[in-house]
Amino acid sequence: MPLDIVILGPPGAGKGTQGKLIAADAGIPHVNTGDMFRAECAAGTELGERVRSILDVGDLVPDELTIEVVRARLGQDDTARGFVLDGFPRTLAQAEALDRVLAEIDRGELSVVLDFQVADEIAVQRLLGRAGVEGRSDDTPDRIQYRLEVYHEQSEPLVEYYRARGILVGIHADRTVEQVFSEVQQVLAAAQQSGS
Numbered sequence: 001m002p003l004d005i006v007i008l009g010p011p012g013a014g015k016g017t018q019g020k021l022i023a024a025d026a027g028i029p030h031v032n033t034g035d036m037f038r039a040e041c042a043a044g045t046e047l048g049e050r051v052r053s054i055l056d057v058g059d060l061v062p063d064e065l066t067i068e069v070v071r072a073r074l075g076q077d078d079t080a081r082g083f084v085l086d087g088f089p090r091t092l093a094q095a096e097a098l099d100r101v102l103a104e105i106d107r108g109e110l111s112v113v114l115d116f117q118v119a120d121e122i123a124v125q126r127l128l129g130r131a132g133v134e135g136r137s138d139d140t141p142d143r144i145q146y147r148l149e150v151y152h153e154q155s156e157p158l159v160e161y162y163r164a165r166g167i168l169v170g171i172h173a174d175r176t177v178e179q180v181f182s183e184v185q186q187v188l189a190a191a192q193q194s195g196s
């Protein structure tokens with residue numbers, strides 16, 4: 001059974017950090033739509049030029065564009081044993097599209113959806129802390145606030161979407177990197193057992 005993982009959670013929840021660790025540990029690709037869009041911007045591609053101003057303000061890239069990027073990525077051979085999808089889906093339309101993409105690549109249900117739970121105040125502190133280190137244009141105080149609003153309005157409803165399907169597991173994401181990873185590993189071990 002492939003290990004198909006989705007990570008949900010607000011900006012600053014640690015999805016990227018944990019996504020990388022999970023992917024390295026399981027030997028599956030880390031598919032991070034934010035990273036993919038930033039790479040397109042840095043490379044100055046046509047897609048990058050289309051999305052640059054959207055990323056700068058912290059709005060969501062239109063669903064059609066985002067879905068196509070993910071469809072192309074998940075269709076690559078290296079996802080055969082699974083993937084860690086981080087930052088996608090972020091809208092209900094994207095979640096529904098993901099179901100169609102999974103069917104296209106002959107997959108059944110996702111193995112697990114991890115809901116990284118962290119209070120807004122902690123997310124803000126973390127994002128402000130990394131602002132100087134990573135130099136992201138959307139890590140300014142007002143953009144951080146705005147991105148959290150976008151998360152609560154557009155992406156948080158996905159928690160219920162996946163909970164209703166019985167594949168959602170909450171993660172206490174306000175702890176240290178090591179503590180969170182250890183909780184995630186336990187959840188993944190259980191998910192793999194029930195799926196095999």
Ligand code: AMP
Nearest residue numbers: 033034055058059060061066087088090
């Ligand atoms: P992130 O690195 O996940 O915080 O994403 C950075 C930015 O990329 C977001 O603020 C959006 O502008 C864009 N982005 C990333 N993933 C998506 C998505 N699934 N849907 C729409 N926009 C996205």
